[in-house]
Each structure stands twice: as C-alpha cells, then as structure tokens.
Amino acid sequence: MFIIFGTRGIKHTISESPVLMNSCPNCSNGSLVNKLYRRWFTLFFIPVIPLDVVDRFYECNNCKSAYNEKIKDILNQSQAVQENVQHQARYTYARALVAAMTHMSVIDGDFAAEEEREIMDAIEQFGDVKPELMQVMEQVKRDQNKDNFVFNLLNEARNELSAEAIMNILAQAGVVLLADGIIDKSEENLMKEYLIACGLPKDMYRTIIDKLQTKNIAEDEIEEVKPL
Template sequence: MFIIFGTRGLKHTVKDSPVLTNSCPSCAKGNLVNKLYRRWFTLFFIPTIPLDEIDRFYECDRCSSAYNESIKTILQQSQSEINETQKQANLKFAKALIASMTHMAIIDNDFAPEEEREIMDVMSKFPELKSELTEIYENVKVYGNKNNQVFNYLNEARSQLSSETLINILAQAAVVLLADGSIEKEEENLMKEYLIACGLPKEMYKTLIEKLKLKDMAKLKEEQLN
C-alpha cells in the first residue's frame, strides 16, 4: 500500500481578530477580515495536522482586495497619505506582475503572439504607468532575469503587499503558461522559485495552481458571454 503525504498552505479566517468595518481602501465599503495562511501536513491530499503559520493579512469581504497587516496603521493616516500608500502599492503590484508575466512568456524560448497579447491586455489596465511598465517589459523580454531583475521586482512587492496579493500576481502572470495548454516541469519550477522570492514556501504552488485555474475558468466564461 502506498502512503501519499505532503504539505500545503490553506487560508483561514482569524476568528478572534476584530473586523475592520467599512475600511477597504479599494472599494471604500467592504469590511477587512483578518486571514492567515497556515501550512498543513496532508495525508492522501487531506489536511490532517496544522503546522506553522505562513502569513497573516486582511482581505476585503466585498471586493476581495488583500492587504498586509500594516493596513491597520495605514488606516489611521490622513486620506492623502492613504492614497499615496495605495498608489505605491499599485505601482509595485504592476511592476512585479509585468516582470514575472514577461519572464514566464519567454522561459521556453517561444514568445507566442497569444502570450504577448495577454501582457499587452494587462498593461492597458495601468495607463498611468505605461512608460514604466513598457520599459520593464522590453528589458525582461530581451534580458530575462539578468541581474535578478524579475526577482527584485517580486521582492519589492513583498515589502508592501500581502501573501494573498503576491499569489494572485503569480497566478495572473502564469496565465501565459496555459497558452499551449499545459505547464511544463521547467515552468512549474520557475513558479516555485517565484514563490520563494516572495518569501513564501514552494508548497504554496498548489494554492497558486488552484487560483490559476479559477482565473482561467473566469476568463473562459467571460469570453463565452462576449
């Protein structure tokens, strides 16, 4: 008889932590609920024993935006300071997303037109950052991860964004990997390296793939509706 075991990260609500009512900086109406990622020992893919805590963060119950726990302090600042913090967080998010997305697209030495369109579509959502993101895109497209530039953007994002947001960045970036219908071992290893660069255990790869599948399903549904 084979015994299949391993570890994986699961998200939980911190029940004894107060909810920050109507405090979401993104939608201004949602409540921020304290969440945590905990590593679990799994037996036959079933979580059985809770292990260490990976990260705590706040998640909006309305728009699903995620923030690291420093949001509690940020919310005590003036509105202009909150706006500036959000602006900087958005900048780090966009830079990390375009850098990792472009790197994933070129990792197999076959930069497909479909992959480029995915990247251009994402860049169009940040019109105010067009010049900065275009420069990052061109640099990574030509030089890849030379001088660890992609990992550096992920590390910068790690300093301000929550683990949930970092995983969402990688899940969104990894959409380009599905252009050929599958994720190769080399691409899987790359995503695990990204997780480590974000300060997350490589076991979170399963969580990343689950989010990737959800995003892919949502995109397919949107295409069918249009």
C-alpha cells in the same frame, strides 16, 4: 497501496480579530477581514495536521483586494497618506506582475503573440503607469532576469504587499504558462523559484495552481452564458 502525502497552504479567517468595517482603500465600501495562510500536512490531498503560519493579512470582503497587516495603522493616517500608500502598492504590484508574466513568456525562448496579448491586457489595467510597465516588459524581453531584475521586483512586492497579493500576482502571471494547455516541469520549477525569491515556501505552488484553475473555471462559466 500508494500513500499520497504533501503540504499545502490553506486560507483561514482569524475569527477573534475585529473586522475593519467599510475601510477598503480600493473599493471604499468593502470591509477588511483579518486572515492567515497556514501550511497543512495533507494525506490523500486531505489536510490533516496544521503546520506553520505563512502570512497574516487583511482581505476585502467585497473586491477581494489583499493588504499587508500594516494597513490597519495606515487607515489611521490622513486621506492623502492613504492614497499615496495605495498608489505605491498598486505600482509595486503592477511592476512585479508584468516582470513575472514577461519572464515566464520568454523563458522558453519563444515570445508568442498570445503571450504578448496577455501581458498587454495586464498593462492596460494600470493605464496611469503604462509607459513604466512597457519599459519593464521590454527590459525583461531583452535581458530576462539579468542582475536578478525580476526576482528583485518580486521581493520588493513581498516586502510591501501580503502573501495573498504575491500569489495573486503569480497566479495571473501563470496564465501565460497555460497558453499550450499544460505547465511542464521547468515552468513549475520557475514558479517555485519565484516563491522562494518572495520568501515564501515553494510548496505554496499548489495554492497558486488552485487560484489559477479557479480563475479559468470562472472565465469558462462567463463564456458559457455570453449572449450570441
């Protein structure tokens, strides 16, 4: 009989922490719920023993934006300060996302047209900083991770954002790895290197794949009901 065991990160709501009502900087009317990621030992893929806490953060119950816990203090600042912090966090997120997506695309030596379209779609989401993101893409296409450029951007994002935001970055970046329908071992190892560069346990990889699969399922459902 084979025994299958491992670890995985599971998101929990911190029930004793007050909800920050109608305070999401992104959508304005969403409330921020305090959550944490805890690693669990799994047996036959079932979580059985709680392990260490990986990160605590706030998540909007409306738009699902995730914030470092310091957002609670920032919300007490002026509107101008809040907007500046939000803009900087968005810029940091975008740079890390484009760098990771591009690096994943060129790591096999073949920058496919489908992969470039995925990256350009991501860049268009941040139109106000599009020139800067285009520079990031071109630099990574040319130099890949020279001088740890990609890892440094991810680490910068981890210092400013939450673990949830980082895993959202890597899950969105992982879309380019599925261009051929599979993630091979070298691509899996690269994703784990990203996690380590962000100061996160490499076994959170499974959590990223869960996010990626959920995204793909949601897109499939949308495709099924799209009018002709």
